Amino acid sequence: MSVQAKGRSTMALYTASENIECHRVRFVLAEKGINVEIIEVDNDPSAAADLAELNPYNETPTLVDRDLLLHDAGVINDYLDERYPHPPLMPVDPVSRARLRLIHYRVLRDWYPLAREIEAATTVKKGDKPRKQLKESIIAANDLFKMGDYILGDELSLIDCTLGPLFWRLPAYGITLGKPGASVQAYIQRLISRKSFKASLTTAERELILNLD
Numbered sequence: 001m002s003v004q005a006k007g008r009s010t011m012a013l014y015t016a017s018e019n020i021e022c023h024r025v026r027f028v029l030a031e032k033g034i035n036v037e038i039i040e041v042d043n044d045p046s047a048a049a050d051l052a053e054l055n056p057y058n059e060t061p062t063l064v065d066r067d068l069l070l071h072d073a074g075v076i077n078d079y080l081d082e083r084y085p086h087p088p089l090m091p092v093d094p095v096s097r098a099r100l101r102l103i104h105y106r107v108l109r110d111w112y113p114l115a116r117e118i119e120a121a122t123t124v125k126k127g128d129k130p131r132k133q134l135k136e137s138i139i140a141a142n143d144l145f146k147m148g149d150y151i152l153g154d155e156l157s158l159i160d161c162t163l164g165p166l167f168w169r170l171p172a173y174g175i176t177l178g179k180p181g182a183s184v185q186a187y188i189q190r191l192i193s194r195k196s197f198k199a200s201l202t203t204a205e206r207e208l209i210l211n212l213d
Contacts, residue, residue, distance in 0.1 A: 012037040014051045014062040017204040020115060021073040022061040023165035028077045030196040031156065032084045040202070074108070077158055089158045100152055103144075104159040107166075110137060115166055118173045127174070135175045138184055145183040149190055156194075164191045168201075172208040 013029065015022040017040050029036050041047045041060060055062045055071050063070045063079075070076050081089045090097055114134040121127030148154045151163070167188045170177070177185055191197055 010037055011035070011066075012039055012064045014039050014041055014047065014054070014060050014064075015202075016040065016060045017042050017202040018208070019060055020112070020165045020169065023168075023200060023202075023205065024073045024162050025061045025063070025076050025080075026200040026202075027161040027164055027197060028080050028089065028158070030199040031087065031089065031161065031194075032080060034080065034084055042204075077161065081158060087156075089156065089161065091153070091155075091157070096152065100157055100159055103151060104162060107159065107162055111166060112162075115169065115173070124174075131174055134173070135177065138175075139177060139181045142181055142183045145187040150187070160191060164197055164200075168192060168197075168205065169208060 011034065013022075013025060013036050015026065015038060026038070039047050039050075041051050051060065051062055052058045054064065054069060057071060059071065061071065061073055061076060063076045065083075068079075070079055077089075090100065111134060114130040114137075117130035118127045118134065121130070144151070150156050150160045167184075170188075
């Protein structure tokens with residue numbers, strides 16, 4: 001039987017096991033401690049058929065919360081932060097929120113597309129250019145990661161939940177930051193050491209790193 005948004009009694013997230021956008025949402029869900037059914041569509045034809053029926057774009061992540069149906073990781077994460085305000089993942093004052101949103105915008109506009117290019121590259125050589133651009137851009141932002149434990153402060157925010165999945169994948173992308181990115185690397189360790197981040201990982205995402213050993 002196909003899952004219907006209307007009348008669903010439990011929250012469900014349709015997700016792909018290695019998709020970076022899905023990982024963003026799973027990180028927020030784990031940080032908030034929200035009880036949710038995780039439905040991986042990769043190797044489940046029934047779940048994939050349900051997703052195609054629910055989402056006009058037939059894409060993950062897709063969130064079903066009773067009568068509400070949401071897609072797009074940014075829309076979903078904003079909703080989760082507002083519906084489940086504890087712990088808050090955005091500051092209260094509008095100036096701090098605007099500053100974080102601007103950085104978030106730049107990460108999604110500049111870094112995420114490069115990550116997608118690397119993932120889509122059919123050969124190592126084709127991935128060389130976006131790999132070099134992403135590495136250089138992250139290292140150029142090294143000072144940003146000296147301002148606190150997390151971006152622009154000492155509390156985790158939605159932008160950290162976007163950066164975590166990206167930075168987790170750097171070794172799989174063949175990117176090492178070295179000494180010039182020391183502050184970024186320290187930040188990465190703080191992020192991936194969080195229980196919520198560990199809980200957000202799928203088996204496939206854990207194996208991205210394990211397969212490098």
